[in-house]
Amino acid sequence: MPSQLVCRPRKLLPVALLRVSGTLDQVTGNALQQAVRRSLAMEPEQLLIEVGRLRIGDPLGLAAFGAVVGQTLEWPNVPIVLCGADRRTEEAIAADPDCARLAFAADGDAAFAAATAEAGARPAASRIRVRLRPVPDACRQVRGVVAQACSAWRRSDLAATAALIATELVANVVRHAHTTMEFTFGVRDGRFNMTVRDHSRLLPKPADPAVTAAGGRGLRLVRDLSEAWGVLPVTDGKVVWSRIATA
Numbered sequence: 001m002p003s004q005l006v007c008r009p010r011k012l013l014p015v016a017l018l019r020v021s022g023t024l025d026q027v028t029g030n031a032l033q034q035a036v037r038r039s040l041a042m043e044p045e046q047l048l049i050e051v052g053r054l055r056i057g058d059p060l061g062l063a064a065f066g067a068v069v070g071q072t073l074e075w076p077n078v079p080i081v082l083c084g085a086d087r088r089t090e091e092a093i094a095a096d097p098d099c100a101r102l103a104f105a106a107d108g109d110a111a112f113a114a115a116t117a118e119a120g121a122r123p124a125a126s127r128i129r130v131r132l133r134p135v136p137d138a139c140r141q142v143r144g145v146v147a148q149a150c151s152a153w154r155r156s157d158l159a160a161t162a163a164l165i166a167t168e169l170v171a172n173v174v175r176h177a178h179t180t181m182e183f184t185f186g187v188r189d190g191r192f193n194m195t196v197r198d199h200s201r202l203l204p205k206p207a208d209p210a211v212t213a214a215g216g217r218g219l220r221l222v223r224d225l226s227e228a229w230g231v232l233p234v235t236d237g238k239v240v241w242s243r244i245a246t247a
Contacts, residue, residue: 004028007035014119016044017112021053029064036068037234040078041197043184046115050108052084056092063096070098081115083108126153127186134174134181134198142170142183153187155246162192165225165242168218169196172204172240179237191227192244199237 005028008019016039024032039047056062069080082093083105093099105111128149132138143163150159166185173181177200184195204219222229222242232239 005031007032009035009039014045015048015112015115016040016042016046017048017050017108019050019053019108023055023057024061024065025056025058026060026064029061032061032065033068034235036065036080037232041232041234041239043186043193043195044078045119047078047080048083048105048108048111048115049080050083051089052086052108054085054089056089062092065093066096066098069102079103081105081111083111126188127184129182129184132170132181132183134178136174138170138174138181139167142166145183146185149185155187155192158192158244158246161225162194162244165222165244166194168222169194169240169242172196172218173198173200176200176202176204177237187246190245190247192246193241194243195239195241197234197237197239201233201237203231203233203238204240 005020005022005024009016018035018039020032020035022028036047036049081103082090084107085093085104090104093102094104126149128145130142130145132141143166146163146166147159150156150162162185166183170181170183173179173196177198179199181196181198184193184197186193225244226242227245229240229242232241
C-alpha cells in the first residue's frame with residue numbers, strides 16, 4: 001500500500017501552523033517539502049509544524065525534510081518550530097545537520113497560542129504588499145512604492161539601492177515569467193526584506209553577459225547589492241527574495 005502524508009495548514013498570518021500526519025518516507029518527502037514552502041511563501045512571523053501524528057518510515061524522507069529546512073534558513077528568516085514530536089522522532093530530526101537550528105515544542109495548540117500572543121504584543125512590522133501586472137510600467141510603480149516606504153520608515157538613505165533591487169526583481173517577471181506578481185517590501189529586525197511572487201516555475205539564475213551586451217545583468221545586480229538573496233520554489237510558481245541590512 002502506498003505511503004500517505006497529509007499536510008493541513010491552519011493559519012497563514014501572523015503565525016502559520018502546519019499539521020502533518022502519516023508516514024514520512026522517500027515517496028512522501030516531496031509533499032512535505034512543498035507544504036513547508038507554501039507556508040513559508042506567505043511570510044509568517046513563525047511557522048509551527050505539528051508532527052505528533054507523523055511517523056518516519058524511511059531516512060530518505062527525513063533527508064527531504066532536512067533539505068527544505070536547510071534551503072529556507074536564510075529566507076524568509078522565519079523561525080520553524082516542530083510541535084508534538086515523540087522522543088524517537090525528535091531525536092531523529094535533531095540529528096540531521098540541516099535541522100540543527102529547529103526548535104521543539106511539546107504541544108502545537110499551546111505553542112500556537114503563545115506565538116500568536118507574542119506576535120500581537122510586538123509593534124506591528126512595517127510591511128507593504130502590492131499586486132502588479134507583468135507590464136513595463138510595473139517597474140515604475142514598484143520604484144514609487146519603495147521610495148514612499150523608505151521615506152515613511154525614515155530610511156531614504158537606502159531608497160536608491162532598494163528601488164534598484166526591486167526594479168530588477170519585478171523586471172525579471174515582466175521579461176521572463178509573464179504572470180501577475182505580488183511584491184512585498186518590509187522592514188524587520190534591522191533589515192529590508194523584498195519578495196516577488198509570480199506564477200511561473202521557471203527559476204531565475206544570474207547570467208554572465210558579454211561586456212558589450214545590452215542586458216542580462218539584473219540578477220547579478222540583485223546578488224551584488226543584497227546581503228542575501230535566493231529563490232523559493234512553490235507548486236504554483238516561485239518567490240524571489242532579497243534582504244538588505246539597514247544598519
